[in-house]
Amino acid sequence: MGDDTMKLHTLGPEATDSYKATMYLREMYLDLEDAEVVLHSSFDDIYRHLEHEQGDLFLVPVAYRSAQSNGNWADNNLKYSNQLDIINVFKLPIMPLMLVRNPDDNNGKAVLHPSTKQLIKEYSLDKGRKLNLEFVDSKAEALAKFKGNGYEFAIVSKDIYNIDCEHRHDEIISEYSPTMIWCLYRIG
Known part of the structure; x- marks a missing residue:
């Protein structure tokens, strides 16, 4: 894989709803089917390293609340608005x-x-x-x-x-x- 491969960052492991939503995105959008999925141990980890992930994609549920900090999707959407550009919003059932x-x-x-x-x-x-x-x-x-x-x-x-x-x-x-x-x- 070259350095120009699109990366899509989300929460791991593969048993998470985030991973399943990532697979849904890859099926729905042909330009994402070859994207390299990068699974992180927490969303906090992704937010902490945004400066190193420029040009990549980031998938997060709007119900996100951190177990490590007071972070949540609503606050982070505003806090990082100069670093994150919303390109799509969709709904999908999560695992029961x-x-x-x-x-x-x-x-x-x-x-x-x-x-x-x-x-x-x-x-x-x-x-x-x-x-x-x-x-x-x-x-x-x-x-x-x-x-x-x-x-x-x-x-x-x-x-x-x-x-x-x-x-x-x-x-x-x-x-x-x-x-x-x-x-x-x-x-x-």
């Missing part, structure tokens, strides 16, 4: 989500991506339980930590959970099937 409970851990600890916080807050209020929330950079990371035990609750992608956790006996509390709005930027 589940709020799961490990009956072996009754410690009130929950691991989740910050963008799903409202879902667990509703459950917490409904049940009158105060939960200790730990935020991570992706739902895939939330599932990995949940599988490692020590957490009573997690919000995870249903499809990945069903593949990776078929032998677990967790309680499925709720399922959600949201549609996400995605923003594609050119980094300038």
Whole structure:
């Protein structure tokens, strides 16, 4: 690959909705089908290195909230407006989500991506339980930590959970099937 190959930056790993949205873009737009997909461990990582990614593309969901900082899509869209040019906005269903409970851990600890916080807050209020929330950079990371035990609750992608956790006996509390709005930027 030459240096002139278009790069498309988003959140990894391949189990993320961001990766799936990137594959959708590559199918829909012929000029993107050869783009090199660059997966990052967090959106914060992409925002921190914008000056090194000039001319590349950046795909982010508008529900983005950082697990590392106070960053979110709305604030960053303004903060980086001189470096990011919106070239496309589209909607796409994300993988169905589940709020799961490990009956072996009754410690009130929950691991989740910050963008799903409202879902667990509703459950917490409904049940009158105060939960200790730990935020991570992706739902895939939330599932990995949940599988490692020590957490009573997690919000995870249903499809990945069903593949990776078929032998677990967790309680499925709720399922959600949201549609996400995605923003594609050119980094300038």
